[in-house]
Amino acid sequence: MTGTVAEEMHALLTEAFAPARLAIINDSAKHRGHMGDDGSGESHFTVEIEAAAFASMNRLARQRAVIAALGDIVGQRVHAVAIKASVPEA
Template identity: 35%
Template sequence: MSIAKVMEEKLQKALNPKIIKLEDESFRHAGHAGANPEGESHFQLLIVSAAFEGVSRVQRQRMVYDILAEEMKGRVHALGLKTLSITEYEKSE
């Protein structure tokens, strides 16, 4: 199973997000430190969840990093995060 799929499944289970978009941006980092020629080393994540209501941005990021701790210790070198509550997401539309 791909790392992206594992990450998505873990986030789905833990946060039950309304929206989850995980993009592999490894191709943009070819030749940089931590880049894996096979990909799946650099990701960008948008996640919208009710679990983020009333939670600070830093705490949300810690939640995601805690869920994905195993992947961050391994092949995943970088993970850009945009974490929104459902209320914030609906206001931004």
């Protein structure tokens, strides 16, 4: 995790889901020069999150919940977010 957008994403997701595990991976360097790269170094991310809150949700509902928790970050300040949301193993 690096940069202010990544830190903000981490704070929002921690508040929304109290995850057992959360990783915000900045993939922006892999997309340098591609569509959506704004030159900020914070345009593309992968979110890996494990939270008990996802137990009753299917994969699509989990992704929608993560996007909702991130508010205006996705689509306005970040071009793309890959989401891997799961329930912690018991």
